[in-house]
Amino acid sequence: MNFEYAAAPESRSVVKIDPVYGHFINGKWVNGSAHFNSINPATEEVLSSISLGTAADVDAAVKAARNAFDKSWSKLSGGERGKYLFRIARIMQERAREFAVLETLDNGKPIRESRDVDVPLSAAHFFYHAGWADKLEYAGVETTTAPHGVVGQIIPWNFPLLMLAWKVAPALATGNTVVLKPAETTSLTALLFAQVCQQAGLPDGVVNIVTGDGSTGSAIVNHPGIDKIAFTGSTDVGKLIARAVAPTNKSLTLELGGKGANIVFGDAAIDETVEGIVNGIFFNQGHVCCAGSRLILQESIADEVLEKLKRRMDKIRVGDPLDKNTDLGAINSAEQLAKIRELTAAGEAEGAGRWSANCELPENGFWFAPTIFTGVTQAHRIAREEIFGPVLSVLTFRTPAEAIEKANNTPFGLSAGIWSEKGSNILWATQQLRAGVIWANTFNKFDPASPFGGYKESGWGREGGRHGLSAYLKGSAK
Ligand code: NAI
Ligand code: MG
Numbered sequence: 381m382n383f384e385y386a387a388a389p390e391s392r393s394v395v396k397i398d399p400v401y402g403h404f405i406n407g408k409w410v411n412g413s414a415h416f417n418s419i420n421p422a423t424e425e426v427l428s429s430i431s432l433g434t435a436a437d438v439d440a441a442v443k444a445a446r447n448a449f450d451k452s453w454s455k456l457s458g459g460e461r462g463k464y465l466f467r468i469a470r471i472m473q474e475r476a477r478e479f480a481v482l483e484t485l486d487n488g489k490p491i492r493e494s495r496d497v498d499v500p501l502s503a504a505h506f507f508y509h510a511g512w513a514d515k516l517e518y519a520g521v522e523t524t525t526a527p528h529g530v531v532g533q534i535i536p537w538n539f540p541l542l543m544l545a546w547k548v549a550p551a552l553a554t555g556n557t558v559v560l561k562p563a564e565t566t567s568l569t570a571l572l573f574a575q576v577c578q579q580a581g582l583p584d585g586v587v588n589i590v591t592g593d594g595s596t597g598s599a600i601v602n603h604p605g606i607d608k609i610a611f612t613g614s615t616d617v618g619k620l621i622a623r624a625v626a627p628t629n630k631s632l633t634l635e636l637g638g639k640g641a642n643i644v645f646g647d648a649a650i651d652e653t654v655e656g657i658v659n660g661i662f663f664n665q666g667h668v669c670c671a672g673s674r675l676i677l678q679e680s681i682a683d684e685v686l687e688k689l690k691r692r693m694d695k696i697r698v699g700d701p702l703d704k705n706t707d708l709g710a711i712n713s714a715e716q717l718a719k720i721r722e723l724t725a726a727g728e729a730e731g732a733g734r735w736s737a738n739c740e741l742p743e744n745g746f747w748f749a750p751t752i753f754t755g756v757t758q759a760h761r762i763a764r765e766e767i768f769g770p771v772l773s774v775l776t777f778r779t780p781a782e783a784i785e786k787a788n789n790t791p792f793g794l795s796a797g798i799w800s801e802k803g804s805n806i807l808w809a810t811q812q813l814r815a816g817v818i819w820a821n822t823f824n825k826f827d828p829a830s831p832f833g834g835y836k837e838s839g840w841g842r843e844g845g846r847h848g849l850s851a852y853l854k855g856s857a858k
Pocket of ligand 1: 534535536537538561562563564592593594595596598601612614615618620621635637638668669716719766767768
C-alpha cells in the first residue's frame with residue numbers, strides 16, 4: 381500500500397516575479413523589442429514575459445563585456461576576483477529558498493531537488509572557484525593562466541541555475557567576462573542571478589545576461605567579439621556550433637547528450653541497486669544528460685531486480701513540484717513531452733515491453749509516468765537515442781565482456797554506472813568503459829572539484845575541477 385501524505389507545499393510568496401523582464405547588460409536592465417512567455421510547466425500558468433534577444437542586444441552585451449574586461453576585470457588581482465565570487469556564493473546561500481522556489485516554478489522540478497541539489501551545488505561551484513581565483517599558477521593546468529577575454533555561454537533548461545554556475549563561476553575565477561543566454565523555457569533564475577551580481581557589487585559588464593531562443597544563441601556563437609564559446613545542450617545544436625566556430629579563433633567546449641549505461645552485475649546488493657537505478661533515471665524527471673537511461677542487467681538477477689524496481693516505481697510520488705513530498709515533477713515543456721511520447725511510441729512499435737508506474741497524473745501541465753521498457757535490443761531507437769525523460773530501457777547480458785560491449789555500443793560517452801560488490805569487477809569495468817564519468821555503487825553524484833564531460837558525441841572538454849579551469853584559459857584546445 382501507499383501511505384497517504386498530507387500536502388506539504390512550499391510557499392511561493394518567497395519569490396517576487398516581475399510581469400516583464402529585460403536583458404541584463406552592463407549592469408542595467410534593458411527591455412527587449414520582442415517578448416515571449418515563460419510558463420510553469422506544472423500548471424501552464426504564465427509566469428512572466430521574457431525579452432527575446434536580437435543580434436543588436438547581443439552586440440551591446442559583447443561590447444559591455446569587452447569594456448569590463450579591458451577596464452576593470454582584467455586589472456584585478458586573482459584575490460580581488462575571488463572576493464566577488466565568495467560574495468556571490470554567500471548571497472546565493474542567503475537567498476537559497478527564493479532560488480529554489482523560482483527554479484521549481486519555472487522548470488517543473490520537485491522542490492526537494494531544487495532545494496537540496498540545484499541551489500546548494502550552484503553556491504558550491506562559486507565557493508570552489510572563488511578559492512582558485514588567486515591560485516591559478518598552482519592549479520597544474522596545461523594552459524597559460526591568462527583568460528581568453530569575453531566568453532559566450534549558452535545553457536539548457538534541465539538545470540538552469542546549476543548550469544549557469546558551472547559556466548559563470550570558472551569564467552570569472554579565471555578573469556574572463558561573460559555573455560550568457562539561458563534556455564527559453566527557464567530564464568527566471570538567471571535573471572535573479574543578475575540581481576545577485578548587482579547585490580554583490582560586481583563591476584558593470586562583467587556578467588551580461590541576454591535572454592532568448594536559438595536565434596539569440598546563434599548571434600552569440602557568431603559574434604566576432606567573443607573569444608570562447610561554452611555550450612551545454614543537444615548534440616545537434618552542438619554540431620552546428622562546432623561548424624560555426626571551426627573557421628574562427630574562438631575556443632570551444634561542448635557538453636552534449638548521453639545515453640548512460642547502468643550495469644548491474646549478478647553479485648550486486650539488489651536493494652541498494654534498485655535505489656540507484658531509480659535515482660539514475662528518475663532524478664529531475666530524467667532530464668539529465670548523464671542519466672542512467674540504459675539499464676544493463678546480468679541475466680541471473682534480472683527478474684528479481686525488475687520485480688523490485690517495479691514495486692519501488694509504484695511508490696514514486698508524481699505531482700505538484702512545490703510539494704515537499706513530491707519525487708517526480710513536471711516535464712519541462714510541451715515540446716519535450718512530445719519528444720518523449722514519440723520515442724516511447726517507437727519503443728512499443730519496435731516490440732519492446734512497456735510498463736508504467738501506477739500513478740495519477742495532474743490534468744493541467746506536462747506529465748509522464750515513470751516508465752520502463754524490457755526486452756530492448758541494441759537496434760531499438762530507445763536504446764540508441766536520448767529520450768531525456770523518465771523512461772528506462774532495460775537490456776540484459778550473460779558475460780562481463782558482453783556488458784561492456786553493449787554499454788560502449790553508443791554514439792555517446794558521458795556517464796556510466798557499475799553495481800557490484802567486487803572491487804576487482806569495478807576496476808576492470810571502469811577501464812573498459814568509454815565514458816567521462818563512471819559511478820560505482822552510486823549514481824548522479826556531483827562535486828565542483830570533479831571534472832565532468834564526455835567522449836565521442838557527448839562533447840569536448842571538461843567542466844569542473846582543475847581540468848575545467850583550463851578551458852577558460854588561453855592555450856586551451858579548441
Ligand atoms: P537545444 O540544444 O536546442 O537547447 C539548448 C540551448 O541552446 C538553449 O539555450 C537554446 O536556446 C540554445 N540554442 C538552440 N539552437 C541554437 C543555435 N542554433 N545556436 C546557438 N544556441 C542554440 O535543446 P532542446 O531543443 O531544448 O532539447 C532537445 C534535446 O536535446 C533534448 O530532448 C535532449 O535530448 C537534449 N538536451 C541535452 C541537454 C544536456 O544537458 N546535454 C540539455 C538540453 C537538451
Ligand atoms: Mg518556464
